[in-house]
Amino acid sequence: MSMSAIESYFKSNIYKPFFLAVGDSDYKEIKSKLVELGEVEFICMSKFCRSEDKKPDLDKLKETLRMADIDCQSNKLVIIGLGEYLALEGTNKALEVISELTSFNLGSAHAVFLLRGITQQLQVILKGDIRLKDRQIAFSDNTESSLSFMFSSMELKMYPVTGIAAALHIAEEGNEEKICVNTLLDFPNSLYYVQKVQNPYEAIKKVDKSFDMPKSYGTEENWTELLDEMHQYKSVSGVFDAHHFDVSLDDFYQRIAGASYPNWLYYVFLFINREKEKNSYLKYVLEKAGSFDEFKIEVLNAISDIPHTAKMFGEYYVSRKKLVNQYPEADIAVFVSNNRFNAEESIYKLTDNTRVEREEIIADIAQHGLPANLEEIYPDLALYLKEYHFSGDALNELLTDYFQKYKMQKVLNKIDPEFLQKVDELAVSREYNRLRTRDELVTSIETNGSYLCWIDALGVEYLSFIVGLAQKRGLAVSVNVGRADLPTLTVINKHFYEVWPEESKRKIEMLDDTKHNESGGYKYGPSNQYSIHLAKELQIISDAIDEAATDLGLRKYDRYVIASDHGASRLAVLRKKEEKYDSDTKGEHSGRCCKAFPDYDLPFATEENGYIVLADYGRFKGSRAANVEVHGGASLEEVVVPVITLSLRDSSIVIKVVDTVIKADYKTGATITLFVNKSISQQLFVEYKGKKYATELIDENHYKVLVPEIKKAGTVEADIYIGEDLVSHITLKAVGKSASINSDFDDLI
Numbered sequence: 001m002s003m004s005a006i007e008s009y010f011k012s013n014i015y016k017p018f019f020l021a022v023g024d025s026d027y028k029e030i031k032s033k034l035v036e037l038g039e040v041e042f043i044c045m046s047k048f049c050r051s052e053d054k055k056p057d058l059d060k061l062k063e064t065l066r067m068a069d070i071d072c073q074s075n076k077l078v079i080i081g082l083g084e085y086l087a088l089e090g091t092n093k094a095l096e097v098i099s100e101l102t103s104f105n106l107g108s109a110h111a112v113f114l115l116r117g118i119t120q121q122l123q124v125i126l127k128g129d130i131r132l133k134d135r136q137i138a139f140s141d142n143t144e145s146s147l148s149f150m151f152s153s154m155e156l157k158m159y160p161v162t163g164i165a166a167a168l169h170i171a172e173e174g175n176e177e178k179i180c181v182n183t184l185l186d187f188p189n190s191l192y193y194v195q196k197v198q199n200p201y202e203a204i205k206k207v208d209k210s211f212d213m214p215k216s217y218g219t220e221e222n223w224t225e226l227l228d229e230m231h232q233y234k235s236v237s238g239v240f241d242a243h244h245f246d247v248s249l250d251d252f253y254q255r256i257a258g259a260s261y262p263n264w265l266y267y268v269f270l271f272i273n274r275e276k277e278k279n280s281y282l283k284y285v286l287e288k289a290g291s292f293d294e295f296k297i298e299v300l301n302a303i304s305d306i307p308h309t310a311k312m313f314g315e316y317y318v319s320r321k322k323l324v325n326q327y328p329e330a331d332i333a334v335f336v337s338n339n340r341f342n343a344e345e346s347i348y349k350l351t352d353n354t355r356v357e358r359e360e361i362i363a364d365i366a367q368h369g370l371p372a373n374l375e376e377i378y379p380d381l382a383l384y385l386k387e388y389h390f391s392g393d394a395l396n397e398l399l400t401d402y403f404q405k406y407k408m409q410k411v412l413n414k415i416d417p418e419f420l421q422k423v424d425e426l427a428v429s430r431e432y433n434r435l436r437t438r439d440e441l442v443t444s445i446e447t448n449g450s451y452l453c454w455i456d457a458l459g460v461e462y463l464s465f466i467v468g469l470a471q472k473r474g475l476a477v478s479v480n481v482g483r484a485d486l487p488t489l490t491v492i493n494k495h496f497y498e499v500w501p502e503e504s505k506r507k508i509e510m511l512d513d514t515k516h517n518e519s520g521g522y523k524y525g526p527s528n529q530y531s532i533h534l535a536k537e538l539q540i541i542s543d544a545i546d547e548a549a550t551d552l553g554l555r556k557y558d559r560y561v562i563a564s565d566h567g568a569s570r571l572a573v574l575r576k577k578e579e580k581y582d583s584d585t586k587g588e589h590s591g592r593c594c595k596a597f598p599d600y601d602l603p604f605a606t607e608e609n610g611y612i613v614l615a616d617y618g619r620f621k622g623s624r625a626a627n628v629e630v631h632g633g634a635s636l637e638e639v640v641v642p643v644i645t646l647s648l649r650d651s652s653i654v655i656k657v658v659d660t661v662i663k664a665d666y667k668t669g670a671t672i673t674l675f676v677n678k679s680i681s682q683q684l685f686v687e688y689k690g691k692k693y694a695t696e697l698i699d700e701n702h703y704k705v706l707v708p709e710i711k712k713a714g715t716v717e718a719d720i721y722i723g724e725d726l727v728s729h730i731t732l733k734a735v736g737k738s739a740s741i742n743s744d745f746d747d748l749i
Contacts, residue, residue: 002026002140003033006112010039010076015106017065019098019137021083021119024147026140028174030114034078040112041074044172045081052163053154053183056085058097068109077111084147084171087117090189094121102129102136116171117191119143147171148193150180150206156227157182158203200227208236213271217291218264225261226268236272245269249279253326256296267292280312281319300324300335308348317376321351329356336360347371352378358535366413366530380465380538385411388464389692390481391685395431399460399481399640402426406637407461410570413530420575420617423635427604427615432639438482441643442496442563449558450645451551452505454497455544456490456512457631459567460642462541466562467724469542470646473549477724478645478682486608487593488566488631488638496563504557510540515568515629524627531570533628548646562644568629569637575617582621590626591619592633606634653678655720655728658702662716664734669708672732674720676701682723692721710734 002020009018022030034040043064048056061082069075086094098121101113115122119139126137149167152158161170162182170179187194197203200223201215207230215223229239245255245266255266270277270286277283285302289295303320306313324332332354339346347364348371350357361378365371375382385407390399405419426432442452460481470477484493490512497505514522514536522533548560572592579591581600593613604616615634619625631638658673672686674695684695686705695703710716713736720728 002030002138005134005138006030006034009112010110012110014135015108015110016136017079017101017104017106017111017113019102019113019115019122020140021115021122021138021143022140023116023119023142023144024174024177025142025144027114027116030140031078031080031174034112037076039074040076040078043077043079043111044169045079045085046165046168046172049163049165049168052165053185055164055185056081056168062101062104065104065106065109065111068111069107075109077109079111079113081168081172082113083115083117084192085168086115086121087145087147087191088149088187088194090187090191091121092189094118094191095124098122098125102132116143116145117147119145145192146177148178149187149190149195150178151185151194151196152180152182152203152206153196153198154182154184156197156200156203156224157231158197158200158207158227200224203227204230204236211236211272213268214290217271218268222261222264226265236268239265240269243269247273247276247278249282249323251326252323256299259293264292267295279319279323281316282323284312284316300327300331301338303349304335304339304341304345308345313348317349317351321353324351325353327354329354332356343368347377348373350377352380355535355539358538359532362411362532362534363530365411369412380542381411381534383468384462384465384534384538386464386468387690388460388467389687389690390460391683391692391694395434398431399636402636403461403463406571410461410531411534413574415571415574415617419571423571424604424616426636427634430606430615430634432483432634432636435481435483435640438484438493438563438641438643439496441480441482442561443499445559445561445643445645447501447504450504450561451557451559452497452500452561452563453544453548454494454505454507455541455562455564456507456509457515457566457568457629458511458541458562458564458642459637460640461567461637462537463642463644465538466541466545466642466644469545470549471724471726473545474649475549475552475646475725476649476682476722478647479724480643482641482643483639484564484566484641486606486634486639487611487613488633489593490565492609493565497565508540508544511537512568514540515631516626522628545646552646552648558647560646562642562646564641566631567637567639567641568631569617569633569635570629571637572617572619572630572633572635573626573628576625577616577618579614579618579620590624590630590632591621592630592638594620649725653680653722653727655684657730657732660731661733661735662710663737664710664712665737666711669706670710670716670734671704671706672718673698674703674705676703680722682725685721687719687721688716 002022006020045056048060050057068077086097102125122137126132159180159182161180164183164185167179167181170176186196197206199220204223204227205211226239229242230236233239233242243262243265256263270282274283274286277286285295285298288302289298303316306316333356336356339349347361347368350361352358358378361381371377387404388400390396405416409415409419463479467477467479497507514533551557552560579602593611596607596610596612600612602612604618605612605614613634617635654677656675658675662670662672664670674684676684679700684703685692686695686707688707688709691709693705693707695705698704713734716732716734718730719726720730
């Protein structure tokens with residue numbers, strides 16, 4: 001029908017335009033058949049655009065039609081692109097132009113217009129003049145057209161094609177259903193579906209249909225820069241790859257810190273991939289925050305709004321700790337300050353990642369007591385506060401009880417009256433004299449193959465911490481406890497170090513420096529009165545143990561010996577007790593000792609090495625009061641010092657229980673017999689319910705120990721130690737004394 005109508009027109013003496021309404025399915029077919037005729041010349045509306053983004057010049061079209069019989073190679077013209085253009089302009093323009101062209105005189109030429117998109121408008125014209133039917137206006141069998149146009153502004157340039165001329169050319173080709181170009185033009189009355197992307201965010205959404213980040217999460221400048229990079233890298237994921245983003249979070253802080261485009265883009269990357277995010281806290285914050293700035297704030301602070309009893313809190317806490325471990329102290333300090341708003345909750349949100357948090361934890365404990373999960377919040381502090389069971393010395397029970405109470409009071413920053421009474425009693429009895437001297441302990445160590453590390457002011461209060469760290473690093477530990485010389489001044493207690501071979505020793509002074517505010521950096525006052533310096537003390541010791549483990553691992557030495565000149569007292573500072581005698585030293589040693597003078601009346605003092613030394617928590621008048629910790633006196637924490645030997649653990653040692661069924665006596669307890677496959681130089685212990693029991697050597701390979709606490713039948717679990725080194729965990733079956741070895745459990749009460 002369509003081709004026959006065109007051929008009939010070409011043969012007719014009608015020299016006015018012929019308008020054929022076609023649809024998408026007919027357009028290319030009719031166009032191809034016209035090409036096959038070989039007698040027609042195609043005129044494209046896109047050629048009448050004066051520049052790439054100017055609308056077609058209809059006057060120029062008319063001039064071409066007017067001169068067609070003279071200028072054109074053929075008198076048979078086919079005009080394409082006009083229908084699509086008029087459809088963009090709308091009904092009124094289409095009616096105006098087609099109505100004018102129906103009466104246009106072509107001279108001796110014929111002109112066929114293939115029109116898509118304005119079928120209804122042609123029908124309106126036909127109703128106005130029925131004589132035009134089939135003579136100048138005809139319709140193909142299917143005139144449906146589903147063309148659509150996607151326009152982007154010139155600034156956005158989201159499409160590779162620019163200008164309305166290019167859009168019309170694509171339409172004239174008839175190969176695309178959706179035509180996408182960059183243009184400045186608007187077509188508000190279009191008969192076709194037209195969508196113009198007005199901003200870079202919309203452009204990104206058009207390019208990447210799955211992009212689901214709200215527009216408010218970025219600025220216009222952010223979206224513009226992202227769109228520019230998408231032009232270069234073809235997609236959002238391509239941009240991410242170009243910036244080498246990955247899901248490891250190894251450089252999270254470096255990526256997120258700042259306000260530049262790359263920082264924001266990394267946030268976009270995290271948000272887009274949030275469903276796949278394995279860090280539960282990061283995923284929570286990504287879904288909670290409404291912008292990049294809010295996200296950066298919430299990464300640090302969102303944890304503060306979650307009760308520590310909430311179901312997800314534990315997982316969020318661990319995930320957040322990993323996430324913020326790269327943050328600098330200054331950023332964390334802001335969080336710490338903001339986190340104080342809920343005193344009952346604040347400690348549960350802190351970690352041990354930074355010094356400022358560790359100090360805040362200690363300050364919080366001093367005000368509100370120990371949290372139940374201190375091991376999770378500050379593992380090193382929990383290890384420090386773990387009870388250390390002294391063994392192998394004359395004062396085991398006294399030292400165990402004393403230093404456990406001392407450590408707790410140091411952290412709580414207060415003195416218990418009962419403990420103070422005990423200090424005064426010990427100041428008179430001076431039980432420490434029953435201990436061996438430190439110099440005796442150190443000189444008994446074989447120097448060949450040994451390295452000596454002197455940690456100035458290291459008291460026995462740190463033993464549970466040191467032993468725990470060493471065990472975590474796979475080291476064997478041996479601990480001996482001795483006493484310093486009085487007064488507990490470095491000048492009087494350094495002989496052990498001076499006689500050690502020069503090439504295998506070193507001194508660490510940072511711990512002692514920390515205890516003196518002049519060099520340690522801690523100045524206590526009304527707004528800073530808690531034992532927060534303990535955080536630095538633990539770090540210094542931890543670094544020293546790491547160094548020891550490294551040197552031993554490199555086989556530099558067989559043994560690494562840690563010893564000290566003296567300890568120090570925090571409680572003597574808190575006591576603020578001033579004696580009736582003036583100090584002769586004024587500023588030295590905070591008045592804990594004084595050059596000897598006759599006829600003094602001080603029941604808590606002792607005289608040694610030409611000094612009067614205070615063994616209680618007093619200080620001489622006129623001395624400068626310390627505000628961190630002191631030494632020079634004779635309290636147990638100043639006098640009692642450790643000598644610790646670290647070595648690589650001997651993995652060839654095998655320890656077994658001889659009898660897995662033991663007899664329990666409700667009066668005396670139970671005896672456990674152990675087999676050791678080789679000779680050991682350190683004491684072998686069995687620990688049951690927190691108490692250590694020293695074993696007795698039976699023969700070269702067997703040891704026995706009486707555990708008085710095992711008095712009932714049942715399952716018994718205990719730990720085996722060589723020195724301080726936990727080497728085995730055993731499970732035994734205890735039966736009553738009268739039961740046979742194969743009898744069932746006794747139910748003795």
